[in-house]
Amino acid sequence: MPDLTDVLDHVLQLAHLVQADLARFEREQGLTTSRVHLLWVLGTTGPTTQQVLASALDVTPRNVTGLVDGLVASGHVTREPHPGDRRATLVTTTQLGSRAVHDLRASHAELAARLFGDVPERRLATFDQVLAATVQRFADLVEDDATGPAPS
Amino acid sequence: MPDLTDVLDHVLQLAHLVQADLARFEREQGLTTSRVHLLWVLGTTGPTTQQVLASALDVTPRNVTGLVDGLVASGHVTREPHPGDRRATLVTTTQLGSRAVHDLRASHAELAARLFGDVPERRLATFDQVLAATVQRFADLVEDDATGPAPS
């Protein structure tokens, strides 16, 4: 019977290591965590307004302006006019940006394979089920806290 | 047979949620992630020089100076003279700092209980074993990369 706190610590340790691996990728590409995050979202959604990006990244729109500035300077994205709304700009990946996203996906998949490739299938299935259930339970907890944290 | 990338994504999702919970704690205590991290280390090691803290946090000594400045200002730690080395200072938790560490530990344990308390013991054991083995494997990978990344 493993100590519950230890289990949580192991999750955090693993996350820390994965994050370190991501940092390695960032240095190689001359990017930063936040910019990679933005690029990643952009890669899954396609051209997007900065407002939508701000929601997706859970930061202020003002911050997105700065991140996009950096990515424009490094040649990973461009600001295109939004057809039908002259206030908005569509942040769009360049070829360089798309390749970075592609490489990131590949790096991510390779890491997953190196980490979990040798785990027996039944054990891995249990592992993922517990993990997914925990994420779900956590999301519910957050929901409850947001809805009624102190029902006196 | 779960997709390996999805498993890794679930790990990251959970880590993100846990981190969000930590952020809640920080706001309550008027602290920040980096300062909490330093306090946490200090809580497990006892009074420590800034050099040692820099190693433990994996940041530059100069950065530790700034973090300690902030924690001194907020009354969580003090700088005490090092007996036997007048260059060094022993960063020491105040009562306020110790209580913050204690609260953090409690919050951490409570979160672990809320997340994993209902998971059947056998499944949780498998979960933790896979987790621990993965962390171990990852550490070995990093070690290999550091030792000889390109054995031509």
Next chain:
DNA sequence: GGCATGTAGTGAATGTACTTCACTATGTGG
């Protein structure tokens, strides 16, 4: 003792991420 060399900590300058507040330009519903 005296001197070379290394170590502990900090000042100065810089870069990134992030925030709030104020402002402009544009869209939209009465």
Next chain:
DNA sequence: CCACATAGTGAAGTACATTCACTACATGCC
């Protein structure tokens, strides 16, 4: 047409983190 909301940015400020230069102290060696 006007009130109001929305998209983006300038200005100013905080926190984290870095490098480089510097001071104070420790230590080994002759």
